[in-house]
Amino acid sequence: MAKTNLLQNKLAQYTAPQEAMAAGIYPYFRAISSEQDPEVIINGKKVLMFGSNCYTGLVNDPRIKEAAIEATKKYGTGCAGSPFLNGTLDLHKELEHAIAQYIGKEDVMIYSTGFEVNLGVVSTLTGREDYIIWDEQDHASIIEGRRLSFSQSLKYKHNDMESLEKQLQKCDPDKVKLIVTDGVFSMEGDVANLPEITRLAEKYNASVMVDEAHGIGVFGRGGRGTCDHFGVTDKVDLIMGTFSKSFASLGGFIATDKEITNFLRHHSRSYIFTASITPASTAAALKALEIMQAEPERQDQLWKLTNFALDGFRKMGCEIGNTSTPIIPLFIRDNFKTFTITRDLLDEGIFVNPVVSPAVAPHDTLIRFSLMATHTQEQVEYALDKIEKVFKKNGLLLD
Numbered sequence: 001m002a003k004t005n006l007l008q009n010k011l012a013q014y015t016a017p018q019e020a021m022a023a024g025i026y027p028y029f030r031a032i033s034s035e036q037d038p039e040v041i042i043n044g045k046k047v048l049m050f051g052s053n054c055y056t057g058l059v060n061d062p063r064i065k066e067a068a069i070e071a072t073k074k075y076g077t078g079c080a081g082s083p084f085l086n087g088t089l090d091l092h093k094e095l096e097h098a099i100a101q102y103i104g105k106e107d108v109m110i111y112s113t114g115f116e117v118n119l120g121v122v123s124t125l126t127g128r129e130d131y132i133i134w135d136e137q138d139h140a141s142i143i144e145g146r147r148l149s150f151s152q153s154l155k156y157k158h159n160d161m162e163s164l165e166k167q168l169q170k171c172d173p174d175k176v177k178l179i180v181t182d183g184v185f186s187m188e189g190d191v192a193n194l195p196e197i198t199r200l201a202e203k204y205n206a207s208v209m210v211d212e213a214h215g216i217g218v219f220g221r222g223g224r225g226t227c228d229h230f231g232v233t234d235k236v237d238l239i240m241g242t243f244s245k246s247f248a249s250l251g252g253f254i255a256t257d258k259e260i261t262n263f264l265r266h267h268s269r270s271y272i273f274t275a276s277i278t279p280a281s282t283a284a285a286l287k288a289l290e291i292m293q294a295e296p297e298r299q300d301q302l303w304k305l306t307n308f309a310l311d312g313f314r315k316m317g318c319e320i321g322n323t324s325t326p327i328i329p330l331f332i333r334d335n336f337k338t339f340t341i342t343r344d345l346l347d348e349g350i351f352v353n354p355v356v357s358p359a360v361a362p363h364d365t366l367i368r369f370s371l372m373a374t375h376t377q378e379q380v381e382y383a384l385d386k387i388e389k390v391f392k393k394n395g396l397l398l399d
Contacts, residue, residue, distance in 0.1 A: 057374030071283035114242025114252030120270030189327030217246025
């Protein structure tokens with residue numbers, strides 16, 4: 001008797017992508033055939049890129065590319081092992097030391113991706129009788145780390161300090177309590193209330209971990225992030241960052257004290273059992289860190305563009321929520337229409353990212369518009385004009 005493939009039969013019921021493709025509005029895996037710059041090539045056509053996370057605009061900087069090439073020449077293309085065994089280079093240690101100095105923490109560990117940082121840190125630090133307290137809009141990597149942990153999990157309403165305090169009040173005062181939050185929330189661009197979070201942490205003897213993936217390169221002195229911006233670096237126990245955004249590379253780090261890194265280096269599975277980041281990625285991140293500190297005008301330009309775009313969207317009548325950052329959500333509140341607008345904007349030469357359910361609730365679907373320091377004001381003006389045209393066409397703005 002032939003075997004029935006139950007797994008294939010079950011998964012074949014998932015047809016949402018095929019339905020979007022049939023309707024001509026499938027918006028994912030759009031192949032880019034050029035560098036990731038403010039202008040990219042898709043299907044042989046020039047398109048303005050407003051979907052990148054490289055806020056510093058360094059991803060195509062010739063100095064960073066040269067650093068990556070030279071590191072590859074010296075060390076090869078990979079490490080062929082985890083940092084726990086044969087995968088630690090002197091270049092890795094140099095980057096860890098440089099980031100520790102930059103962030104203002106005692107020690108740093110480098111992971112292969114930012115996702116693996118949150119996965120490996122959040123799942124490892126606390127025990128069965130301890131607590132992880134997290135914002136309901138934290139990044140998926142934090143959620144996955146929390147799911148792997150044996151600790152008690154308490155969710156608080158998004159950026160709601162009253163809700164956070166209520167959850168802290170539920171905790172045994174003698175057990176470890178770890179509050180985990182994004183510094184800048186990646187979909188809607190709003191900023192965590194770190195002054196109040198750290199105040200509550202002190203009141204209830206809790207520890208704080210902040211994901212600075214979208215804060216570094218944007219906020220703080222020399223782009224050090226939201227913790228530096230609010231002056232709470234010393235009150236935040238763990239600061240996470242990724243190299244895949246402002247650092248124009250790939251990988252991630254956790255910055256904290258040596259007692260914590262000592263434990264993580266010997267227990268964090270996504271660190272111990274994953275190959276180290278490549279020499280090229282390491283050198284690229286190190287060079288990006290150098291440039292970010294030497295060229296503060298990049299950060300200044302990013303904020304000029306951000307304020308210009310925010311003002312333009314408000315005048316246009318777009319619903320942009322509580323953002324105050326280079327991440328600007330344009331709420332559509334309909335899955336199908338979000339896909340349609342994404343397609344229409346690409347036809348007009350504007351690349352943006354759709355965010356639909358289940359990533360957000362169906363009534364919260366949005367277009368994610370993000371800026372780089374290397375955009376020009378003329379490019380932003382062009383994008384605003386095309387977005388207004390497409391939004392009016394789709395009934396989101398009045399003529």
